[in-house]
């Protein structure tokens with residue numbers, strides 16, 4: 727199966743084009759105010775208009791109300807929504823009625839959420855470290871027996887370790903931000919290209 731590659735924390739049209747040209751399948755736009763990679767819906771929308779018809783644009787949210795999520799996603803014209811933090815199942819289902827959802831969980835919550843979303847095609851699990859965007863890898867060996875089929879993997883991935891992560895867990899998609907940056911919110915073109923290349927050739 728071809729792994730999907732998502733480059734997160736896109737804050738400019740320039741970086742969106744750079745990631746798309748490097749071969750990313752999806753770009754993440756973070757709308758959570760706590761992030762040092764915060765982007766406006768207007769910039770995300772403009773970026774989406776510059777990456778062609780195929781690249782997915784994922785709006786990323788953490789601890790925000792349902793109305794805010796849906797309004798922001800619409801303003802940014804994203805094609806999918808990524809939800810972090812503890813959330814009621816009903817909230818996730820309400821978002822999934824409008825957008826494909828990447829539901830982000832930490833290892834401690836994996837068992838409960840994997841059961842909840844197993845038969846929901848509109849919700850895809852993504853396993854990430856407890857601090858999103860923190861650049862800290864998960865313990866892949868500890869997850870080997872429980873990593874759900876079809877789930878995505880994030881947490882401290884970069885050009886140097888993405889192949890090993892894929893070999894350990896065979897995720898359907900990989901996602902990264904910290905290890906692809908020159909500074910917070912600004913991509914390093916070589917690291918982005920190398921990350922996509924390493925994921926594709928694994």
Ligand SMILES: O=C(O)c1ccccc1NCC(=O)[C@H](O)[C@H](O)COP(=O)(O)O
Nearest residue numbers: 734761858859860861881882902903904
């Ligand atoms: O990256 C952030 O600043 C962030 C803040 C709040 C919510 C989500 C955030 N990032 C979401 C992502 O999808 C990251 O790519 C993912 O957590 C992996 O980050 P990293 O470990 O830095 O590669």
